[in-house]
Amino acid sequence: MDCLSILNECASDNGRLFKIDVVDKNKDNELFKSVIKAALDPYTQYHIRKIPEYIKTDAPDISLCYALDELKRLSSRELTGNTAKNHLECLLANLSPSDAEVIERIISKDLKCGIHKSTVNKVFGKGFIETYPCMLASSMNEKNFKNIKFPGAIIQTKMDGMRANIIIDSDGKVDIRSRNGKQIDLHGMLDISGMFDIVIDGELIVLDDDGNILDRKTGNGILNSAVRGTITPEEAERVRMVAWDIIPLEDFKVGRFDMPYSNRLDNLKFTLFVEDKIDIVETSMADNMDEVRMIFQEALDAGQEGVIVKNTDSIWEDKRSKHQVKMKVELEADLLVTAWNEGAGKYKGLMGSVTAVTDNGQLEVNVGSGFNDGDRKMLPEDIVGKIITVKYNEVIQDKNKDTKSLFLPIFVEIRLDKDKADNI
Numbered sequence: 001m002d003c004l005s006i007l008n009e010c011a012s013d014n015g016r017l018f019k020i021d022v023v024d025k026n027k028d029n030e031l032f033k034s035v036i037k038a039a040l041d042p043y044t045q046y047h048i049r050k051i052p053e054y055i056k057t058d059a060p061d062i063s064l065c066y067a068l069d070e071l072k073r074l075s076s077r078e079l080t081g082n083t084a085k086n087h088l089e090c091l092l093a094n095l096s097p098s099d100a101e102v103i104e105r106i107i108s109k110d111l112k113c114g115i116h117k118s119t120v121n122k123v124f125g126k127g128f129i130e131t132y133p134c135m136l137a138s139s140m141n142e143k144n145f146k147n148i149k150f151p152g153a154i155i156q157t158k159m160d161g162m163r164a165n166i167i168i169d170s171d172g173k174v175d176i177r178s179r180n181g182k183q184i185d186l187h188g189m190l191d192i193s194g195m196f197d198i199v200i201d202g203e204l205i206v207l208d209d210d211g212n213i214l215d216r217k218t219g220n221g222i223l224n225s226a227v228r229g230t231i232t233p234e235e236a237e238r239v240r241m242v243a244w245d246i247i248p249l250e251d252f253k254v255g256r257f258d259m260p261y262s263n264r265l266d267n268l269k270f271t272l273f274v275e276d277k278i279d280i281v282e283t284s285m286a287d288n289m290d291e292v293r294m295i296f297q298e299a300l301d302a303g304q305e306g307v308i309v310k311n312t313d314s315i316w317e318d319k320r321s322k323h324q325v326k327m328k329v330e331l332e333a334d335l336l337v338t339a340w341n342e343g344a345g346k347y348k349g350l351m352g353s354v355t356a357v358t359d360n361g362q363l364e365v366n367v368g369s370g371f372n373d374g375d376r377k378m379l380p381e382d383i384v385g386k387i388i389t390v391k392y393n394e395v396i397q398d399k400n401k402d403t404k405s406l407f408l409p410i411f412v413e414i415r416l417d418k419d420k421a422d423n424i
Contacts, residue, residue: 001026001029002098002099003029003031003032003035003064003098003099003102004098004099004101004102005098006022006026006029006032007102007105007111007112007113007115008113009022010022010023010111010113010114010115011112011113011114011385014114014336014338014339014384014385016114016119016361019113019114019115019119020119020122020123023036023115023119023120023122023123024123027123027124031064031065031068033124034065034068035064035068035102035106035111036111036115036120036129037128037129038068038071038106039105039106039109039110039111040109040111040115040116040117040120040129041129041130042129042130042131042132042177042180042181043130043132043181043253044075045075045109045175045183046071046074046075046088046106046107047074047075047077047080047084047183048074048084048085048088048107048229049108049183049185049227049228049229049230050228050229050230051088051092051104051107051108052085052086052088052089052092053089054089054092054093054100055093056093056097056100057093057094057095057096057097060094060095060096060099061094062091062094062095063095063099064095064099064102064103067091067095067099067103068103068106070087070091071091071103071106071107073087074087074088077173088103088107091103092104108228109181109182109183112385113385114336114385116419116420117129117131117419117420118420131255131318132177132179132180132181133252133253133255133318134163134179134180134318135201135245135316135317135318135319135320135321135324136319136320136321136324137308137320137321137324137325137326138320138321138322138324138325138326139325139326140325140326140327140328144322144325145289145309145325147311147322147323147325148292148309148311148323148325149311149312149313150286150287150288150289151286151287151288152285152287152312153285153286153287153292153309153310153311153312154261154262154265154283154284154285154309154310154311154312155283155284155285155286155292155295155296155307155308155309155310156244156281156282156283156284156307156308156310157242157281157282157299157304157307157308158299158304158305158306158307158308158326158327158328159202159203159205159242159281159305160203160205160216160304160305161203161204161205161206161213161216161219161220161223161242162178162184162203162204162219162220162223162417163178163179163202163203163204163417164176164177164178164179164184164202164203164204164241164417165177165179165199165200165201165202165252166190166192166199166200166202166241166243166278167198167199167249167252168192168195168196168197168198168199168200168249169196169197169249170196170197170249171196172193172194172195172196174188174190174191174192176190178227178416178417178418179417179418180417180418180419180420182227182416182417183227184204184223184226184227185226185227185229185231185236186226186231186236186239187231187233187236189233189236189237189239189277190239190241190277190278192275192278195271197248197249197250198246198247198248198249198271199246199247199248199249199252200241200243200245200246200268200271200272200278201243201244201245201246201247202241202242202243202244202245202278202281203241203242204223204239204240204241205219205239205240205241205242206218206219206222206223206235206238206239206240207238207239207240208238216412216413217412217413220413221413222235222238222239223239223417224414224416224417226239227416227417228416239277240277240278240279241277241278241279242278242279242280242281243268243272243278243279243280243281244265244268244280244281244308245261245264245265245268245316246264246267246268246271247264247316251316255317255318255319256315256316256317256318257315257316257317258315259315259316260312260313260314260315261310261311261312261313261314261315261316261323262312262313264316265280265283268280286309292307292309292327295307296327300329305328305330306326306327306328306329307326307327308324308325308326308327309324309325309326309327310323310324311323311324330391331391331392331393331394332389332390332391332392332412333358333389333390333392333406333421333422333424334387334388334389334390334415334418334421334422335356335357335358335363335365335367335387335388335390335421335422336356336357336358336359336385336386336387336421337354337355337356337383337384337385337386337387337388338355338356338357338364338384339354339355339384340354340378340379340380340383340384341353341354341355341366341368343368343376347376350376350377351371351375351376351377351378351383352368352376353366353367353368354366354367354368354383354384354388354411355367356388356390356421357421358421358422358423358424359420359421359422359423360423361403362403362404362423363395363403363404363405363406363423363424364398364401364403364404364405365390365392365405365406365409366409367388367390367409367410367411369408369409369410369411370390370391370410370411370412371411375411383414386414386415386416387414387415387418387419387420387421388411388412388413388414388415389411389412389413389415390406390409390410390411390412391409391410391412392406392407392408392409392410393406393407393408394406394407395407395424404424
């Protein structure tokens with residue numbers, strides 16, 4: 001079975017166990033294994049976000065194996081710019097249509113069949129696909145707040161954009177990545193010079209024509225085009241980063257940096273003091289929970305999503321940190337869409353709702369609110385298999401199933417920067 005047929009078989013059923021079985025059945029196929037590695041390795045990027053136009057052939061004269069080897073010339077930046085695009089165009093034009101489709105998916109870092117890192121690592125072993133590091137905050141509850149140390153806790157505005165890293169390697173080359181390692185093409189607008197071997201952690205936001213921050217759905221819609229590689233230079237010019245951490249690249253890849261956060265924050269301020277498109281997140285201090293609540297309310301009154309409460313001595317680690325707690329009023333979850341459901345009445349023939357699940361499958365919900373008329377024109381292939389953010393009021397027990405559900409779920413956005421659903 002060729003690689004595209006295996007990928008299509010994986011896409012034929014949304015069940016995680018089904019996909020694992022398909023991968024396991026083909027685990028001795030070395031070419032398929034190489035395809036997975038080339039597409040999912042977060043540290044392998046091809047620096048081309050838009051597939052060039054090419055003429056398909058019925059008489060291919062190169063193999064998929066040869067094309068995979070030639071992609072190394074793009075990932076190593078041996079070939080760049082138009083030379084790289086021309087090389088990719090030549091490869092695609094001389095492959096069979098099915099193999100060319102596989103290369104397109106590799107370049108886009110999306111196999112379009114619901115196979116992710118956790119799926120293949122289940123078959124090939126932990127570490128086959130490296131984890132792209134990301135430190136997350138704990139949820140807001142009494143238990144988690146017991147880990148916050150007073151006096152002197154750090155309070156920072158919770159930004160409402162797209163999580164991102166600016167990665168600068170030992171040669172000073174700049175790469176911008178989403179929280180799941182996908183490349184974000186901003187036409188060099190946030191490139192920083194004179195720095196080496198560091199990672200800046202923060203959130204991307206987009207400004208309107210008057211310099212105000214766009215709402216999350218509009219702003220992240222523009223940033224999603226940067227993930228796809230279709231953002232215009234004019235749109236990229238309006239992108240800013242709000243940064244809150246800086247980590248040495250070597251420690252970032254390992255997933256741990258023991259320097260206390262207060263020192264890292266000082267280093268960040270020193271590093272970025274001349275950058276006009278990267279701001280330091282608004283920061284204050286609190287000596288007790290009453291002050292935390294007051295600052296939280298001030299943030300809400302100012303139209304912010306909430307705040308993050310941090311311990312000054314917290315380390316950076318690739319996990320959900322117990323030393324950081326996020327405070328927000330509205331509950332949100334990132335869920336995997338498993339089904340497209342046709343609407344009724346005026347939505348006949350259009351999308352009426354989608355079915356979405358948590359990563360462990362213990363919660364399933366139909367989401368039909370929050371979609372605009374443009375959203376409802378999406379076809380199943382536009383949304384099934386993708387991660388969406390859903391707002392909700394509370395987790396409830398489904399009366400007709402053993403699974404949990406959500407009360408009043410509302411669609412917020414498609415998350416191209418995530419490939420794994422939450423567990424609630």
